Amino acid sequence: MNFNLQHSIKACQGEFIGNSTDFLVEHISIDSRSMQNGTNTLFFALKGQNHDAHHYIEELISKGVRYFVVEFIPENCQGKANFILVKNTTKALQETAKYYRSLFQFPVIGITGSNGKTIVKEWLNFLLSPDYTTVRSPKSFNSQVGVPLSIFGINENHNLGIFEAGISQKNEMQALAEIIQPKIGVFTNLGSAHDEGFANWEEKIAEKSALFQSCEVVVLEKNEAIETGILCSKITWSLEDKNATIFAEIKSQKEGFSQIQIHYQNETFTIEIPFLDTISIKNSLSCLGVLLYLNMEIATIQERMKNLYPIEIRLQAKKGINNCVLIDDSYSSDYQSLKMALDFLEQQKNHSKKTIILSDIFQSGLPVATLYQKVAVILQNNKIDRIITIGETISQHLKELPNVISFPNATDFLQQFNTQSFQNEAILIKGARSFNFDEIVVLLEEKKHETVLEINLDAISHNLNFYKSKVNPTTKIMVMVKAFGYGNGGFEIAKLLEHHKVDYLGVAFADEGIELRKAGITTPIMVLNPENSSFHAMIAYDLEPEIYSITGLQAFLKLAKERNISHYPIHIKLDTGMHRLGFEPHLMDELKGLLKNNPFVRVKSIFSHLAASDDTSFDTFTKNQIARFDAMYSDLVSSINYQPIRHILNTSGIFNYPEYQMEMVRLGIGLYGIGNSEQELQVLENVSTLKSVISQIRTVLPEESIGYSRKFMVTKKMQVATIPIGYADGIRRAWGNQKGFVVINNQKAAILGNICMDMLMVDVTQINCKPGDEVIIFGYSPKVTEIATTIGTIPYEVLTGISQRVKRIFYKN
Numbered sequence: 001m002n003f004n005l006q007h008s009i010k011a012c013q014g015e016f017i018g019n020s021t022d023f024l025v026e027h028i029s030i031d032s033r034s035m036q037n038g039t040n041t042l043f044f045a046l047k048g049q050n051h052d053a054h055h056y057i058e059e060l061i062s063k064g065v066r067y068f069v070v071e072f073i074p075e076n077c078q079g080k081a082n083f084i085l086v087k088n089t090t091k092a093l094q095e096t097a098k099y100y101r102s103l104f105q106f107p108v109i110g111i112t113g114s115n116g117k118t119i120v121k122e123w124l125n126f127l128l129s130p131d132y133t134t135v136r137s138p139k140s141f142n143s144q145v146g147v148p149l150s151i152f153g154i155n156e157n158h159n160l161g162i163f164e165a166g167i168s169q170k171n172e173m174q175a176l177a178e179i180i181q182p183k184i185g186v187f188t189n190l191g192s193a194h195d196e197g198f199a200n201w202e203e204k205i206a207e208k209s210a211l212f213q214s215c216e217v218v219v220l221e222k223n224e225a226i227e228t229g230i231l232c233s234k235i236t237w238s239l240e241d242k243n244a245t246i247f248a249e250i251k252s253q254k255e256g257f258s259q260i261q262i263h264y265q266n267e268t269f270t271i272e273i274p275f276l277d278t279i280s281i282k283n284s285l286s287c288l289g290v291l292l293y294l295n296m297e298i299a300t301i302q303e304r305m306k307n308l309y310p311i312e313i314r315l316q317a318k319k320g321i322n323n324c325v326l327i328d329d330s331y332s333s334d335y336q337s338l339k340m341a342l343d344f345l346e347q348q349k350n351h352s353k354k355t356i357i358l359s360d361i362f363q364s365g366l367p368v369a370t371l372y373q374k375v376a377v378i379l380q381n382n383k384i385d386r387i388i389t390i391g392e393t394i395s396q397h398l399k400e401l402p403n404v405i406s407f408p409n410a411t412d413f414l415q416q417f418n419t420q421s422f423q424n425e426a427i428l429i430k431g432a433r434s435f436n437f438d439e440i441v442v443l444l445e446e447k448k449h450e451t452v453l454e455i456n457l458d459a460i461s462h463n464l465n466f467y468k469s470k471v472n473p474t475t476k477i478m479v480m481v482k483a484f485g486y487g488n489g490g491f492e493i494a495k496l497l498e499h500h501k502v503d504y505l506g507v508a509f510a511d512e513g514i515e516l517r518k519a520g521i522t523t524p525i526m527v528l529n530p531e532n533s534s535f536h537a538m539i540a541y542d543l544e545p546e547i548y549s550i551t552g553l554q555a556f557l558k559l560a561k562e563r564n565i566s567h568y569p570i571h572i573k574l575d576t577g578m579h580r581l582g583f584e585p586h587l588m589d590e591l592k593g594l595l596k597n598n599p600f601v602r603v604k605s606i607f608s609h610l611a612a613s614d615d616t617s618f619d620t621f622t623k624n625q626i627a628r629f630d631a632m633y634s635d636l637v638s639s640i641n642y643q644p645i646r647h648i649l650n651t652s653g654i655f656n657y658p659e660y661q662m663e664m665v666r667l668g669i670g671l672y673g674i675g676n677s678e679q680e681l682q683v684l685e686n687v688s689t690l691k692s693v694i695s696q697i698r699t700v701l702p703e704e705s706i707g708y709s710r711k712f713m714v715t716k717k718m719q720v721a722t723i724p725i726g727y728a729d730g731i732r733r734a735w736g737n738q739k740g741f742v743v744i745n746n747q748k749a750a751i752l753g754n755i756c757m758d759m760l761m762v763d764v765t766q767i768n769c770k771p772g773d774e775v776i777i778f779g780y781s782p783k784v785t786e787i788a789t790t791i792g793t794i795p796y797e798v799l800t801g802i803s804q805r806v807k808r809i810f811y812k813n
């Protein structure tokens with residue numbers, strides 16, 4: 001991609017403030033963390049509800065970026081770079097994309113619908129790429145920002161575009177339609193009615209159909225209500241209605257394949273796809289409609305559809321062998337997605353060493369030499385330590401780089417592969433499907449334990465932003481990442497929070513803080529429970545103690561004096577009613593005496609903890625705690641002669657008592673998607689999903705029993721599935737004996753009998769399932785809060801109780 005800056009200025013009607021508009025834009029970025037940002041970058045400083053990329057401009061300038069599209073020029077940046085000043089940077093990004101799209105005339109397929117967009121897009125790409133040089137949205141880039149970014153992937157050699165558009169509110173599609181300008185539309189399906197952004201079903205149809213204004217044809221499932229709103233010609237398909245353009249009948253399903261008889265115009269033929277479920281069959285029919293419209297030969301369609309494959313929609317960071325982190329992107333290899341995967345690698349790595357295993361790259365639309373030149377440049381920019389190329393072409397073109405090891409194919413690599421050569425590094429595995437990189441992933445992945453806790457990093461960002469919106473922009477935020485991020489993962493979450501520029505992290509013990517420092521976290525860290533024996537280490541790792549007793553303070557002062565340290569940051573905890581840790585009122589004089597004119601420490605903050613912020617029936621008590629805090633604070637400050645910051649609110653405090661936010665708040669459980677009230681839960685996004693798989697299914701007859709102590713007696717013939725997760729993984733026994741359930745294929749399956757140490761059994765009599773199917777232990781349903789209520793505990797305990805033997809997987813949407 002490249003275009004002259006003047007075009008962008010004109011497209012977004014911006015005001016230029018800087019030295020020279022004579023600039024060739026070769027890279028568009030919205031992500032301050034990307035190592036691809038450089039002198040050829042045009043950076044759009046987007047503003048989200050609570051996220052503002054203007055904060056990163058200064059840092060980006062120091063990294064060499066010189067051109068920015070902004071809504072205002074931050075202080076300190078004036079005169080240091082070139083700025084295009086606009087009203088709204090997201091709009092400006094869209095207008096620039098619209099301009100860029102207008103430079104290309106080839107046909108574009110535009111896909112929308114409630115589900116299946118990404119799968120249909122990836123499948124169409126697979127089905128059409130032997131005949132076209134395609135460009136498509138990477139992953140599920142289909143939003144107001146994702147669509148413009150996808151468009152910048154086009155270059156002059158592409159001759160077919162496949163882009164998806166997703167909306168969540170009224171009036172969003174128009175902008176996307178103008179950018180994509182599709183000739184062929186695909187409406188995947190309309191899904192259930194729960195989308196909150198739309199008043200009703202009709203509104204949702206009308207809004208989504210707005211994508212198709214420029215279309216010659218739209219492919220969709222036969223449906224009168226939707227069809228009437230679409231004015232161009234239509235190719236409809238149906239599994240029931242013979243009047244559809246394409247009438248499909250499922251003839252048989254065996255050995256993993258479905259045979260589907262197709263009636264289209266005057267022809268009848270059979271296609272075979274390697275899926276049994278209705279959703280996949282429907283998605284394949286959407287694809288079929290497009291292929292028939294493009295006049296693909298029936299024989300070719302049959303051949304290619306047989307090879308359709310499951311799509312891994314998102315990038316995942318997995319635990320690898322020998323303490324490695326794996327980024328598994330083993331299904332695609334185009335230049336756009338390589339750039340994205342490198343950014344993800346940069347965000348996920350907790351090792352300084354980076355390795356990439358990369359196959360030949362297809363569908364770039366660029367001449368081979370140019371392509372690999374570009375690839376070499378981004379690999380260098382990303383400071384990849386070791387590059388393992390697999391494939392004849394890439395090996396040929398990258399052989400000049402100093403740090404390349406080449407193999408002609410994956411089999412050769414696997415034969416020569418030595419597990420010991422991968423240690424403490426972040427490894428990106430990126431290859432076209434035909435290279436079978438999944439086998440490499442299997443080998444490099446840490447021993448397969450079939451139970452995983454998946455953590456949605458985007459949901460964490462969302463929840464952080466929600467609580468930020470509850471307090472003033474100037475109020476500082478400390479996020480509690482104690483107990484391994486409430487059981488979710490320490491380093492990975494801390495790294496994300498550091499990016500969001502939270503002011504403090506809070507941990508329970510010094511060890512937790514040391515782990516974070518070793519992994520490269522530089523945000524200030526407060527330790528809630530420092531033991532005197534850990535003070536040495538805390539100073540070495542720049543950790544700030546909570547001081548809650550006279551003896552603790554004396555010990556710390558003694559050490560600081562011995563080591564000749566001055567003004568070491570400490571935090572003073574006051575007990576105002578929780579009666580756990582902290583100075584009580586009668587100790588204030590002694591405390592004041594020790595702190596007065598003390599050169600060894602500096603009190604960074606004074607704080608207290610509310611005992612009942614989640615329960616407004618204790619409102620008087622809570623306000624009383626706050627009043628005591630105010631009094632004790634004033635007393636202390638009068639003798640130390642400076643004003644440390646104050647904080648008292650935890651998650652429920654932020655929600656129920658934002659007026660007492662003072663200078664900082666301490667966010668905990670809310671970040672992880674759990675609120676203490678129903679209203680709070682509704683605005684939070686689910687972060688953690690605990691998943692397992694079915695190990696085995698058996699038929700059990702009446703008068704038999706299930707599990708230890710014969711707690712469940714069978715009364716009629718039933719199907720019972722065994723799941724490899726038990727109380728040693730943190731699933732409490734109280735959740736067994738039909739009090740609890742798991743979810744399999746969207747249906748509830750009651751837990752039968754006692755939960756065992758490593759397994760539990762569930763009733764799947766009414767559920768269509770097989771061994772290997774996914775089982776949700778908690779997530780959207782059942783929710784952690786629901787489990788907690790049923791077994792008489794609090795969600796904190798359920799979440800932090802998940803054993804460390806359960807593998808954590810972090811992902812972004």
Ligand SMILES: *Cc1c(COP(=O)(O)O)cnc(C)c1O
Nearest residue numbers: 480609650651652666667668669
């Ligand atoms: C854990 C903790 C918090 C956070 O509490 P949540 O209820 O999870 O928000 C805040 N302050 C202190 C002192 C804590 O120990």
